Amino acid sequence: MTTPTTNHEIVALGSGALHALRRALSRDLGDRAAVCLQEAGFAAGEQVYQRFLAWLPEYTSVDDPAELDSSMLGEVLSAFFEELGWGRLTVEKCGENAIAITSTDWAEADPSSEATSPSCHIASGLFADFMGRLSGTPVAVMEVECRTLQQPHCRFLVGAPETMDSVYEALAAGNDYESVLSG
Numbered sequence: 335m336t337t338p339t340t341n342h343e344i345v346a347l348g349s350g351a352l353h354a355l356r357r358a359l360s361r362d363l364g365d366r367a368a369v370c371l372q373e374a375g376f377a378a379g380e381q382v383y384q385r386f387l388a389w390l391p392e393y394t395s396v397d398d399p400a401e402l403d404s405s406m407l408g409e410v411l412s413a414f415f416e417e418l419g420w421g422r423l424t425v426e427k428c429g430e431n432a433i434a435i436t437s438t439d440w441a442e443a444d445p446s447s448e449a450t451s452p453s454c455h456i457a458s459g460l461f462a463d464f465m466g467r468l469s470g471t472p473v474a475v476m477e478v479e480c481r482t483l484q485q486p487h488c489r490f491l492v493g494a495p496e497t498m499d500s501v502y503e504a505l506a507a508g509n510d511y512e513s514v515l516s517g
Contacts, residue, residue: 344381344385346419352441352442356442356444356449369455371455371456372459373459374459375455375460376460378463379460379461379464379466379467382464383464383468389417390410393413399468411425411435412424421438421440428491428511429512429514429515429516431515432498433491433493435492436487440454440487442456442457443482444482449480449483450483451483452480452483455477457477458476465492471494472495473493474492474494474497474498475490476491476498476502478490491511501515
């Protein structure tokens, strides 16, 4: 018996499967579905980050993400996630304590869904682990806008857990996230 030489750590999965998984878990688990999907995304973060580290020198001639010019981060992350099939994205500073990751074609979003809240839970978990590894510090991620809700894009906020707690509290109180992050 021969040992396969193919790396099976990252697999392609169509966006339809992600949508069906979210719908089934939401139907069967209710609000707990979001937590399960976030946990799955977080669990994928290390392997996706390792793939990023292997991919980075081919795309940028840089071996260590810390060597990247910060002005290039958005372009590099967009190229990487688009190549994986997730979609194009932009990365921008959002206030003093967070960044926003925005995509107009994020694969996990399901505009045909009847969801009533942002639903890119796998991406939220994935970004939490991936961006934490990239920054070298634990981060929290919150999707604050979603194409599933017929909004023009998905937007994920990335910041320290305390910052995202403040954003969550503000949103729960009916305030907008920009006012929290700009203050």
